[in-house]
Amino acid sequence: MMNITSELKKAGLRSTIPRLKILDVLEHATVRHMAAEDVYKQLLEMDEDIGLATVYRVLTQFENAGLVIRHSFEGGRSVFELNDEDHHDHMLCLECGDVFEFIDKTIEERQRHVAKNMGFVLEEHSLHLYGVCEGMKKSGKCSLKKKKRARVFSEKDSAL
Numbered sequence: 001m002m003n004i005t006s007e008l009k010k011a012g013l014r015s016t017i018p019r020l021k022i023l024d025v026l027e028h029a030t031v032r033h034m035a036a037e038d039v040y041k042q043l044l045e046m047d048e049d050i051g052l053a054t055v056y057r058v059l060t061q062f063e064n065a066g067l068v069i070r071h072s073f074e075g076g077r078s079v080f081e082l083n084d085e086d087h088h089d090h091m092l093c094l095e096c097g098d099v100f101e102f103i104d105k106t107i108e109e110r111q112r113h114v115a116k117n118m119g120f121v122l123e124e125h126s127l128h129l130y131g132v133c134e135g136m137k138k139s140g141k142c143s144l145k146k147k148k149r150a151r152v153f154s155e156k157d158s159a160l
């Protein structure tokens with residue numbers, strides 16, 4: 001708890017039980033991208049009596065404080081992830097609803113290039129791809145566990 005308390009403090013948030021528990025869930029969950037409902041279910045499993053409305057409110061506070069990033073996909077699905085990683089983009093499986101991360105240095109470079117050509121100073125971007133994951137397509141089982149992340153690292157990636 002020590003650590004989480006100081007993280008909240010650093011973000012300018014007072015330590016309350018719901019905030020501590022929810023940050024704890026996000027830090028220890030096996031999946032990185034969680035909807036508010038996922039966090040709520042996890043809390044229920046831990047026998048924590050924190051309502052869904054409170055989970056939403058706290059996640060929004062975390063977002064405003066820069067502790068988490070919210071990804072709002074088309075169709076209404078929103079997931080949260082801790083704001084502790086370098087830039088990456090996301091794919092959403094329209095069947096299982098799971099979120100896959102990826103980094104592709106060519107896409108990143110092309111975006112920078114296109115923006116520059118248009119006299120545009122790029123500050124940030126988020127790229128959402130929609131489809132069906134291989135696992136759901138083949139066997140009706142999400143393949144998230146197998147293919148958590150597809151990453152191509154390059155020195156240039158960190159420049160954005």
Ligand SMILES: [Zn+2]
Nearest residue numbers: 088089108127
């Ligand atoms: Zn990107």
Ligand SMILES: [Zn+2]
Nearest residue numbers: 033081088101
């Ligand atoms: Zn992510």
